[in-house]
């Protein structure tokens with residue numbers, strides 16, 4: 001018997017595998033342009049102040065720390081550390097910010113907040129379950145719950161509007177670099 005005849009000796013199950021395996025593997029292999037990891041939540045707050053965008057800062061690395069100052073009504077400033085580099089301070093440089101540091105590999109996976117014409121309250125939850133809250137706990141403002149659309153993604157950078165306060169904020173989620 002020569003090798004060309006052997007194909008007729010495949011059992012039905014072998015034949016099925018022969019036909020189905022390439023189809024199945026084609027079905028589960030996803031080309032890069034079909035994969036989505038980026039999503040955006042926001043913008044939460046008012047329309048005054050000047051637009052800011054820290055998209056360039058994400059090139060410095062993952063978010064590793066935050067500095068946030070608040071008074072009895074509002075979030076006064078926010079500064080984000082990307083890798084080893086601190087962003088510009090959005091809002092006022094007055095007031096004493098609270099600083100939180102993330103562990104290596106830790107990232108923000110949820111932000112709960114509240115706003116009126118300005119951002120009043122922000123609570124950041126990490127993928128290790130830690131929660132860091134800033135600003136007054138109660139007011140009549142509108143609440144929000146910002147989360148990434150895709151699993152295994154984290155906060156990569158923020159954008160928004162600021163002046164002497166943080167007027168508005170938005171959250172950009174993506175894979176950790």
Ligand code: MMA
Pocket residue numbers: 048049050162163164165166167
């Ligand atoms: C400034 C100015 C406004 C902004 C507030 C609060 C005091 O006014 O930039 O446009 O709304 O600060 O950030």
